Amino acid sequence: MASIEHALAKLPGVASARANLTLCRITVTPAWGGAALDTILAELNRIGHPATRIDEADLSGETSDGTAQALLRAVAVAGFGAMNVMLLSVAVWSGAGGATRETFHLISALIALPVVAYAGRFFFVSAWGALRTGRMNMDVPIALAITLALALSLFETAHGGQEVFFDAAVTLTFFLLIGRYLDHRMRDRARSAMTGLARLAVREALEVAPSGALRPVAVEAIVPGMVLRIPAGERLPVDARIVAGASDLDRALVTGESRPVAVAAGFEVEAGALNLTGPVDAVALRPVSESFLAQMMGMLATAEAGRGRYVRIADRAARLYAPLIHLLALVTFAGWLAATGDWQRAAFVAISVLIVTCPCALALAVPVAHVVAAGRLMAEGVLMKDGSALERLAGIDRVVWDKTGTLTTGTPALAPLPAMETATEAALAALAARSAHPAARAIAARLPAPNLALEDVAERPGFGVEGLIGGRRARLGRSSWVAEITTGLTEGDGPAFAFEGEAMLRLPLSESLRNGAVEAVSALARRGLSSEILSGDAASAVARIAARLDIAETRHELTPASKIARLDALRDAGHRALMVGDGLNDTAALAAAHVSMSPASASEAGRAAADFVFLRDDLEAVPLTWKIAKRTAKIVRQNFGLAILYNCIAVPLATAGLVTPLIAAIAMSASSIAVVANSLRLNRRETRPSARDSTLQEVPA
Amino acid sequence: MTILYLLIPVTLVMGAAGLGAFFWSLRAQQYDDLAGDAERILHDGRDEPLPPRKETAR
Structure with missing residues (x-):
């Protein structure tokens, strides 16, 4: 630093x-x-x-978000108020009477009112928002309990009554705000995936005028029929058909394959494809608003909106819980009124029911467990974006994998190395070292460093490299191009190499599996989670990988849209799928799946769309995360159980009119502490300490 | 008992002073980089915080 x-x-x-x-x-x-x-x-x-x-635009999401700071300030204010009111209350409980008690009540009121008005505004705003649209959320009973506790206490203070609930109102606000702050901190990290994709969009392009002159043109101004010049290293701004030139294109956005595709005049290519080796002229087919990239962004937005339908477990609980306790308070009020005829007494008891049933423990049950789980995952090298992702992950029944870059490392490897003479090997190494093509690099990596002099080396975009070695012409590249100088075409996979007039040598390339892929798939299978491969690659490549991993279900040559269609079909069939993917083409699918993970090596857009990002290289992170999610879900259920148990004890006391402010304060704090302590159990490691060496692979600074 | 009328305001003022100090430290960006501050203490030499706001983030 x-x-x-x-x-x-x-x-x-x-x-x-x-x-x-x-x-x-x-x-x-x-x-x-x-x-x-x-x-x-x-x-x-x-x-x-x-x-x-970093773009200023990307930061705006973080910096403009003052809510976290506001929440933290509210927590501080509520804590300050809670301590002071508690001090005064302890004095009252231990026997202060007469004028002293009334003074203390008055001071408590003076502290509690502004504190609750300032710190509790988050609950009031949220509860009002829910009520106005006719919904129920956890904040409605909270806001009601706090307001009523304050109103009742004010009334009692004005009448010189004995029992006030200022301390309960303020400590409630304090505890609940802590839960809210933790929850917010986690949601903060989740950012929209849109920015990553939008960055791929080209802003300016070169138009080739009929006279042959080049002039820059804004992307929005491109009309179909316009001829564009795409230099090497640039992305295509719109969908286009190539009219002149030859090159290799990186179409990772469409297929997820990092292996470049050779193109020549007549090929149609999608916007967002990266031109790797040589300049091409292309005629625009569609305006930018209808291009492939724009469609992808549209799909992503729809997929993200679709997932918004998921209701978090806390809100589901609130829908049941809130009407129940309101009904209970009403019944208590009616019962006491009928039994005693004293409406003041009846109101006091009914309100104390509302205060003790205020879902303090319920509101803490979920966020605390999730924060602890997030810390645990972080130590294992898995970053989590959102607490609801843990809930969703715990409920999956199927895992869907992308192939290239996820199950495999994405870089091709030369295997097995064909048998060849030393002279051939040296020539091959020398030629391969001259090209930046991924296949050439993979070949060069397997061979000893070249020490041969090369003359007249030329790289032919879309075809390969050629050069003179000791006066003999040699070519490395596409088999059809290499065949031009050889005695014949040799059948096989991958690029070819040959000296002029000699037989051709084929160099089969294969993909290597990511570390832990076999273990991860079999570990998940043992737990009853079946796997499936969705790939943009050709059938043979997918089948090879599937056989090595023992995965029965595969789908190949999928476009981004058909991946989403497959995920939707799974959802309609009642499955909840975890999507593990990395490519740009998976971005929309990651957002559409029930829950998603991607490796840190994934494209930026993919990482942004996924719920979990694992920094470790091996895939064992997937079953590990799933296991932690399962345990978290168990702890959350236990927390709910604790909260319900607490209510089972507190509610009968309250309806019987036995709850004093002292009992309320003790009971509520005890239930909150029990829930927090239970959540901390997640930190306990049940198994071996895991390797933490690869957790810091992100580029520092 | 009259001593209470002096002591209670005193406690409240002291509490409020603590609260004010926390707000100030929050606004002075003292919680922005807790991991970094833990390392900074080990370095020699001058080490001043950035001038407030007016910054370009990269």
């Missing part, structure tokens, strides 16, 4: 720099005019801390 700050502070144009370890972010203050961003990034790279820049 110090090295970063010192290195940056030395740069011209930088007044000061400060690294934030918690956020993994550096803030730089430019001295005058502003420093060049590239200089800063280059310097960071040089000292071994590569960084990326």
Whole structure:
């Protein structure tokens, strides 16, 4: 950290720099005019801390969110009020009487009223919002209990009564706010996946005028029929048909395959595909608003909205619980009125029923358990976005995997290495080292470093590399292109290599499985969770991987839309599926699935759409997360059980009119503490301490 | 008993002072980077916080 700050502070144009370890972010203050961003990034790279820049737009989600700070302030205020009111109450309980008691009540009232008005406003606003739309949530009984407790206490204070509930009202607010703050902190992390996808959109393109001149044109102004020049390294702004040039395209957005596709004139390609090797001219087929990328974003928005229908377990409990206790309070009021005829006494008892049944423990039961589980997952190298994801994960009955990049590492490997002569091997290594194509890199990685002199090396985009080795022409690349100089075409998979006039050598490429893939799939199968592969790849490649993992159900050559269709079909059949995927093409499917996970190596959009991101390289994180989710669900159920047990004891006492403020304060605190203590049990590791070495793979700063 | 009329305001003022101090520390961004502060204490040399707001995040 110090090295970063010192290195940056030395740069011209930088007044000061400060690294934030918690956020993994550096803030730089430019001295005058502003420093060049590239200089800063280059310097960071040089000292071994590569960084990326954040857009102000991405940050706005975090910084504009003052709710967390407001909640924290409210917690502080409520805590302050609770302590002071409690002090005064203890004096009253231990026997203060007469004028002293009345003074104390008055002071309590003066503290409690502003504190509850300030700190409790979150509950009032939320409860009012729910009531106005005719719904019920946990905040309705909370707000009602706090308000009534205050009103009753004010009334009693004004009449010189003996029993007031100021302490109960304020401590309730305090405890509930803690639960609310924890809940909010977790939801904060969940960010919309849209920004990641939107960044792939191109803002400007080069138009080729009929005269042959190039001029820049805004993407929105592109009309079908316009001819565009796409240089190497750029993404296609719209769906287009190539009219001139040849190149390799990275169509990961569509298929999820990182292996480039060779294209030439006549091919139709989708917006968002990355042009890798050579410039091409393409004629636009559709305006940008109807392009593939725009459709993807639309699909993602629909998928995210669809998942919003999930009702959290706490809200489901509230729907049952709230009407029940309101009815109970009403019955108590009617009963006491009928029995004694004293409406003041009846109102007092009814309100004390509402206060003791205030769902304090219920409101804490879920967020505390989730926060503890999130901390536990973090130690295991799994990041969680949202508490509801844990609830959803605990209920899955099926796992759906993406293939490339998830079950496999995504980079091709040369296996098995075909038998060849030493001279051939050296030539092959030399040629492969000259190309940046992933297949060439995979070949070069398997061979010893080249020490051969090459002449006249040329890379032909879409075909391969060729060069002169000791006066002989050699080619490495597509088999049909290599066949032009050989004696014949050899059948087989993968790229080919040959010297001029000799036989062709095929280099079969295969994918290597991710660490722990076999163990993860079989561990899940043992727990009764069947697996399924949804892949954009060809049938043979999918079948090979499925056979190695012992997965019976596979689907191949799927588009992003058909992945969603498959997930929807599963949902309609009553299945709740966990989707594990990484590619850009999985983004919408990740958002559409019941719950989703993606590895840290996934595309940015994919990571943003997934509920869980695991930083570890091996897939064992999947069954592990599932196990923790299961345990969390169990703890949450126990917490609800504890809260109900508490109510079973407190409610009969309250309806009998036996609850004094002292009993209410003790009972409510005890139930809250019991719930928190029970949740902390999640931290206990039942098995071996796991390896934590790979938890910090994110780029620092 | 009259001593209470002095002591209760005193406790309230002291409590409010603590609350005010917490609010100030919250606003002065002292809770923004707890992990970083734990390491900063080990470094030599001058180490000043950034001038408030007016920043570009990268």
